[in-house]
Amino acid sequence: MQFGITQSLTDLPSGLTLPVWVAAAARAATQVLCGQTFENPQSLQIPGRDQALGVPVQSAAPLQEGEQALAISRCDPGPGLDLTRDLEIWVQARWGQSQTGCLETDWLEIVPGEGIGRKGREGDLCASDFARRLLEANLRDLVSPGQCLQLEVVFPRGRELAQRTSNAAFGVVDGLALIGTQAEVQSSASPDQLRASLDALQLIAGASDFRGSLTLVIGENGLDLAHQLGLADQQPLLKTGNWIGPLLVASAEAGVSNLLLLGYHGKLVKLAGGIFHTHHHLADGRLEVLAAIALQQGLGVDLIKELLGCASMESALQQLEKRDCAEADRVWQAIAQAVEVRSEAYLKRYGAWPMRVGAALFDRQRQLRWTGLTGHSLLARCGLGIHLQGGEAGFDPSLR
Template sequence: MAETSAVSATGLTLPVWVAAAARAAVLVLQGGAAPASVELRIPGEQASRSVPVWAAARLEDGTQALAITVCDPGRGLDLTRGLEIWVRAARTSAPGPGFQVTAGAGVGRHVQDGGLCISGFARELLDLNLTDLLTVESALELEVVLPRGQELALRTSNAAFGVVDGLALIGTQAEVQTSASPDQLEMLLAQLTELASQSGFAGQLTLVIGENGMDLAHQLGLSQQQPVLKAGNWIGPVLVAAAEAGVRELLLLGYHGKLIKLAGGIFHTHHHLADARFEVLAALAVQQGLSTERIRPLLQVASLEQAWEWLASQDAGQARALWMSMAGAVEQRSQGYLQRYGCPAMAIGAALFSRDRQLRWAGPEGLRMLGHAGLSLEPLLGGESGGPSLR
């Protein structure tokens, strides 16, 4: 095992705590004593991390074991704080070595196929920390259970991205990035300064809010054409810093349920601070000339995605025009934000994606920037397939 890191086990993402519980469960299943902590190897890190284990025990028949860890995401607002993670390890009839991860109660599943929602980083983390424990006698089944997962998932946007029944096991690194904390903003500004100082920087940047936007930017090939920076919820300060750093063209790429806040002049998008999505939608609908009979139902649904689906079912063209105007309003209000702070000129384009992570709407500047990148929009109307296409 690599040298153990002195870094505290607080501030770690959910996949790390899952991996710790999984390793503890397998250790106990093989006859070891219940560990108070386990040493975890982290992809890309030389030193291992010591992660505490709350409990671990072999079950009655001896072919199963259960281990529990308790998530500590560190400082900042994070709904996984204090979340118990249970992992049940069981021998199967299949020959080893190997293991299969299944979603137990409270763990998110993809609505399309019911499969476990887990990131590549989380899978790699499990592979890295279980390979040395696997035997040829039999493969293992690892069932992950989050007792409060389904309850907590109601406070996330998981359902908007097609994840149901609980929390997704996603994350791209070991340490939590607190998107609403001042420390996170300082780190972002440092990244931006370093990026703009590079000799090959052409003054173009794609700005995303979270992991879904980052993943889509890679899928579209935007990351191969220009740098992509994840802003978290600090959109306003990052826009100002980008303009001052010499960025000439900035593409805002984000989920429509998040970026609509910018259309209402809200430039810190964390839901704990402000949320006026439906009020902004209603104002945009009035500007577009929608009738009261059309606007009222838009304010009675549970999500912006449902508002889109309902209006598209009533009038596809009207729905598309409203959402395209939303993207245009994001561009206009963002420009106004820069002017308020006397920033250098910077073109801002907005491109919005839907819950299936398909690019659906863009403002005038966003359309121009997407066109330069070889991408165009196709509407999602009446059940047609849509999303970005290469020209």
């Protein structure tokens, strides 16, 4: 594989995503398996980029008399707060067993080892398309036609760290998901990320075929669900992680007339409490918002105290549903409505625009579960809808 000029990691303004560190260890292990000399740093080809990227690997060595090889890298996500910092990554490489040889399409098998996220207990490796393409791009030249390469990826602390994420809320179990859509880490709380989102918004709103409707999706899971629902076929999508307040104002200024907020309930609940920069390192208050709205909806004080004592929003939702599913739905519909009310109030601080803001929240199974009144209307315009238990009874304006 010829790369030409290689960019050093120290030249980058930010750190690298988890798939890059896995790919570096995978290539190092496969080189040793092929009998080649261990190289450090590894020169990686990044899909869609001409210049290679030099990524350090800690070590690599043959195992079982050269029948296998192991390489270790250590994740560096850059200066931001990230739980994968210094995460040790092990990749063990071996040739697959095949009497007939591997087809061109199945020459690479990735086995999720300890600490790697799976889709359900017996599910496949949870990896993004970028992660798979990155591995294929950097290993294909080391695997002869007809050979099968098997990689086992292990994150020794992955299971422990996954407990501090919302992975389980989206069906990812046993460890950290191998996700990421690009090589460099982009902090969703950084001003650069806001600038990129604002630039993307201007491109959308300035397009000749823009009709005034936009879906603002929160995070990768929101984006994935929006595509599954077919929302991308109905109106443009803009993904963000934080900076929701500035994007609301910018959307109104850009001429958006109907804005649908689509996100996981654990993120959007903050907006119901008036928290519009939602990065968890800067502002949380989710359980307190839930408790306030639960009180407005008539829940008992003892139950509200239990909710405040929950370790996470997910456990609070489970506690509510265990007691009374209909009551839980009523609370969450009220939260969705509060998101809409608070969003419109936020806009009025900065100007008078006719933009409608609707909210649609999904649960840990990525099922659309709750909307505000405007969100219900905007979904209907796209040919989508959910059943609202109790009619409009749950839509009580909240947290003024």
